[in-house]
Amino acid sequence: MTVRERIEEAAKRAFSEFGYKGTTMDQIARLAGVSKGAIYLHFPSKEALFHHMLRGVIAQVRDAFESAQVEGDDYFRNLERGLRALMKFRADHAMLSKLVQEVRQFGTAEARAGLQQLEAAILDYLARHLQRGMDLGVVRPCRADLVAFVLFRAYTSVLRDFRPEEGELSEGALYELFTGLFVDGLRLRPGEGRASNRTFLEER
Amino acid sequence: MTVRERIEEAAKRAFSEFGYKGTTMDQIARLAGVSKGAIYLHFPSKEALFHHMLRGVIAQVRDAFESAQVEGDDYFRNLERGLRALMKFRADHAMLSKLVQEVRQFGTAEARAGLQQLEAAILDYLARHLQRGMDLGVVRPCRADLVAFVLFRAYTSVLRDFRPEEGELSEGALYELFTGLFVDGLRLRPGEGRASNRTFLEER
DNA sequence: CAAATGACCCATTTAGAATTTTGGTCAGAG
DNA sequence: CTCTGACCAAAATTCTAAATGGGTCATTTG
Numbered sequence A, B: 001m002t003v004r005e006r007i008e009e010a011a012k013r014a015f016s017e018f019g020y021k022g023t024t025m026d027q028i029a030r031l032a033g034v035s036k037g038a039i040y041l042h043f044p045s046k047e048a049l050f051h052h053m054l055r056g057v058i059a060q061v062r063d064a065f066e067s068a069q070v071e072g073d074d075y076f077r078n079l080e081r082g083l084r085a086l087m088k089f090r091a092d093h094a095m096l097s098k099l100v101q102e103v104r105q106f107g108t109a110e111a112r113a114g115l116q117q118l119e120a121a122i123l124d125y126l127a128r129h130l131q132r133g134m135d136l137g138v139v140r141p142c143r144a145d146l147v148a149f150v151l152f153r154a155y156t157s158v159l160r161d162f163r164p165e166e167g168e169l170s171e172g173a174l175y176e177l178f179t180g181l182f183v184d185g186l187r188l189r190p191g192e193g194r195a196s197n198r199t200f201l202e203e204r
Numbered sequence C: 001c002a003a004a005t006g007a008c009c010c011a012t013t014t015a016g017a018a019t020t021t022t023g024g025t026c027a028g029a030g
Numbered sequence D: 001c002t003c004t005g006a007c008c009a010a011a012a013t014t015c016t017a018a019a020t021g022g023g024t025c026a027t028t029t030g
Helices: A003-018 A025-032 A036-042 A046-067 A075-087 A090-106 A109-136 A144-161 A171-184 A195-203 B003-018 B025-032 B036-042 B046-067 B075-087 B090-106 B109-136 B144-161 B171-184 B195-203
Strands: none
Touching: A003 A025, A003 A036, A003 A046, A003 A090, A025 A036, A046 A075, A046 A090, A046 A109, A075 A171, A090 A109, A090 A144, A109 A144, A144 A171, A144 B144, A144 B171, A171 B144, B003 B025, B003 B036, B003 B046, B003 B090, B025 B036, B046 B075, B046 B090, B046 B109, B075 B171, B090 B109, B090 B144, B109 B144, B144 B171
16 A cells, blocks of 8 residues: 555545544654655645545536446436445545535635635536436426525435434435435326335336 | 514614624614614624524414415425525525625634524425435435435535526526426436426416 | 613624644655 | 655644623612
């Protein structure tokens, strides 16, 4: 394992556990078993290291989503496969969402601008995906930017803030939320029954 | 106009303009044209006054929604009428949402607990409404608590944080988001076209 | 005498100086 | 060349004194 990888892993662990402000460069160095100077041979600043981690997780998510896509298959079947692949990371995402919120609150203006840019990139990706569906004529015409925003916020705030009356939010419940609510809507159509809900259990 | 009403109005104006912390009781008294002591004849504390205002707006919203309901009419037609009635207050709600966020961030533990309770009441109302739809067999079976949470968060965070590339978020766009995305879902069904989108423009 | 006032009290907040911590550098070691 | 760790300046934290503002109540007003 290279020095760089050790630093990346130590940074991820420290940020997750102590938050952005609560993590010091000395701490990361100690955790990685290197000196502080060594970090600066690989990353220009604490903020850059933090954003590197964020970008890494985002890339991991995108890759997981995209490698679940099957060329030529139905748009929504692909979407559902992609969602199921995403669910595996939901604990990571909840942690990230808390971290991002912390930086939003206490970070410098530049740090916030960086997050803004990352979020914009995610929203752009989502909006393009939706637009493709609309072009194909399988997604209801809508304002892609607005819907992308809602989907992203719904996902992050459910992971961050939703606390059921009892128990935990299961992978299945989250999956059904997206396929049930966002894909098919609240309106129950004649003859639909609970068919769509069984999909998740059947295939897992 | 009674002294109490003058205080209520002054409080609403002051809180909206300067935020919770930025508003002093002296300021409210001056705005209402009464002395500070007079406020305490009607409200036991600044926090109580603030929550009274919140509850007032929430009641106003619920009344607007409920008086748009037509007994015996279709569930979703009623919902759409209710939504359209809600839209009229969206500027107020954006302001409130910012205020609530401020108190969440800087307020005391009791203040936060109060907000938590208010939010719980709103979520409960939404969840019951959804449950009724499910009992009637017109709403897709789903976790009412989770869906209520998502609907509420989507509404507040779009009003608070969504900034389109250009221009403002129109009443129509917001209405179409809820009827299009949440009621009918992203999936375009054969023969649907843009029919549902025209509804808003036809009837306004 | 009920409604209203505003001077007053004290807990909380703020401002500013003193001190510590920490992000970032760099001369030198290996 | 990679890496170290003492070092520096800036940012954060702590400490303290001053002021601000929520809440009270003896007194006044209509």
